[in-house]
Amino acid sequence: MSLDNILNHWSDYRKGAEEGGHHDYEHRWAMAINLDLCIGCNACSTACYAENNLAVVGKEKFERGQAMHWMRIERYWDQQELEHPEQGASFLPMMCQQCGAATCEPVCPVAATYHTPDGLNAQVYNRCIGSRYCSNNCPFRVRYFNFYSYYESSWPEPMEQQLNPDISVRDKGVMEKCTFCVQRIRTVKDKAFMEDRSVQDGEVVPACAQACPTSAIVFGDTMDEGSVVSKLWKKHQVERGVYQKTKLAKKDADLRGYRIFEELNVDPSVMYLERVREDI
Amino acid sequence: MVVKNRLINPGAGFVRTGLAGMVFLVMLLMSSMAMAVKYDVVPPSGTHTGEDVPQPIEFPHDIHVKDNDINCMYCHTYARRSKVAGIPPTSKCMGCHKVIATDKPRIKELTKYWEDKESPLWKKVHDVPDFVHFTHEKHLKTLAFDREFPVEDIKEICAFCHGDVENMTVANKVKPLNMGFCINCHIANKDLGAPGDCWKCHK
Structure with missing residues (x-):
């Protein structure tokens, strides 16, 4: 299905986001992150480490930029002219945006990263040869490369007991990134299949959304009209395929939704809701 | 075929x-x-010569399945409701063997395990790599239950991947269970809804 798509329908596959992407989707998983609620506590990042068997690389490698945090909190100062506590810190959780027209996909020489019928950017670890083209082509810098084999150093005994069996432990030379907790999606879909029903809204909760103390992260299927996430997208007038959104209505405090690098036509699946400041 | x-x-x-x-x-x-x-399901093709796996007790599948016509899912009961088919607990063995064939040497061995409150450490014969997501329940639902395949003949479905277990004593791996084996079957049964998406199985 997917590999067929890549090999036989390359032009379809690269169809622009404005034409609705490259194939019929079963689901289109998406997120809405309310930055007004984000307190920058890093709980999401921690949950991600636990859920997805991420290696803890240590200070030295972190400084070299070899950290493996699929989800990171970016910190910005909104009012730099003020003194430190008043500088207006704002946080932005950054993870793979699961772009509809992802720039990482066409550059992979072995099709290890491809688009699934769920609208996700898949990364097949067994197929990856570690060329790192995808990472260099990603405008969000959210792909992480295993420069080392972390198995023994990162999970000393008995820590390896907490590894999640639903996702593989990646080895040296493999690219990895946020999967929207595909193992949870898979479990829920399997369960729905066994019960002869469709996946309900709110059933799939990624680790980051589950751990968020302020419920800033909402996850769901934008193909499902009734889901919380598609209602939020609609409410803030963020649409897939629309990449040069007129920001005229931006003054309206109710329209806070935006997607990062929307103008690059990568069609990200994560919508952020701008932070509200008193003086803006 | x-x-x-x-x-x-x-x-x-x-x-x-x-x-x-x-x-x-x-x-x-x-x-x-x-x-x-x-x-109309096309069974997978391919053969493999597995090494003999020495089990703590030489379990005779042939006596149970062929001679006594016990359904695979009587002992491997988790196959229809979980990812793994499961090895039955010793209590399940003893459910019958408290009264049946108690004089046989292998049953005596089993009874000793039971009385010592220990489990025979059965070895896994059919194993797929850790990066593979395989579910028995979905395969059984699609191949048998949804198609009203008679449940008493379920061994024919199991034989797709496990071979002719009814004629084996200790189970032996006779199918390759590698990616080609899986994917060829999924391509052949594409019309029946067999997924071809990499992330359905790779995790």
Whole structure:
């Protein structure tokens, strides 16, 4: 299905986001992150480490930029002219945006990263040869490369007991990134299949959304009209395929939704809701 | 290559008794034979010569399955409701073997385990790599239950990937269970909904 798509329908596959992407989707998983609620506590990042068997690389490698945090909190100062506590810190959780027209996909020489019928950017670890083209082509810098084999150093005994069996432990030379907790999606879909029903809204909760103390992260299927996430997208007038959104209505405090690098036509699946400041 | 022809609705006539019932039964049988459906799943192909796996007790599958006609899912009961088929607990063995064949040496061995409150450490024969997501329940639902495949013949479905276990003593791996084996079957059965997406199995 997917590999067929890549090999036989390359032009379809690269169809622009404005034409609705490259194939019929079963689901289109998406997120809405309310930055007004984000307190920058890093709980999401921690949950991600636990859920997805991420290696803890240590200070030295972190400084070299070899950290493996699929989800990171970016910190910005909104009012730099003020003194430190008043500088207006704002946080932005950054993870793979699961772009509809992802720039990482066409550059992979072995099709290890491809688009699934769920609208996700898949990364097949067994197929990856570690060329790192995808990472260099990603405008969000959210792909992480295993420069080392972390198995023994990162999970000393008995820590390896907490590894999640639903996702593989990646080895040296493999690219990895946020999967929207595909193992949870898979479990829920399997369960729905066994019960002869469709996946309900709110059933799939990624680790980051589950751990968020302020419920800033909402996850769901934008193909499902009734889901919380598609209602939020609609409410803030963020649409897939629309990449040069007129920001005229931006003054309206109710329209806070935006997607990062929307103008690059990568069609990200994560919508952020701008932070509200008193003086803006 | 297809499995045996299957009747739609097997066993529908069993409740009827008496001569009229018998006549009806024969007619029903004939009519259903006429509209017999072909079981259209294409089984996977490929063979493999597995090494002998020494088990703590030499379990004879042939005696259980062939001679005594015990369903695979009687012991491997988790196959229809979880990812793994499961190895039965010793209590399940003892459910029968408290009274059956208690004089046989292997049963004595088993009874000793039971009395010592220990489990025989059965070794895994059919194993897929850790990066593979495989579920027994979904395969059984699609291949058997949704297609009204008679549950008493489920061993024919199991044999797709596990080979002719009914003629084995200790189970041996006779199918390669590698990616080509899986994917060829999924391509052949694409029309029946077998997924071809990498992330369905790779995790």
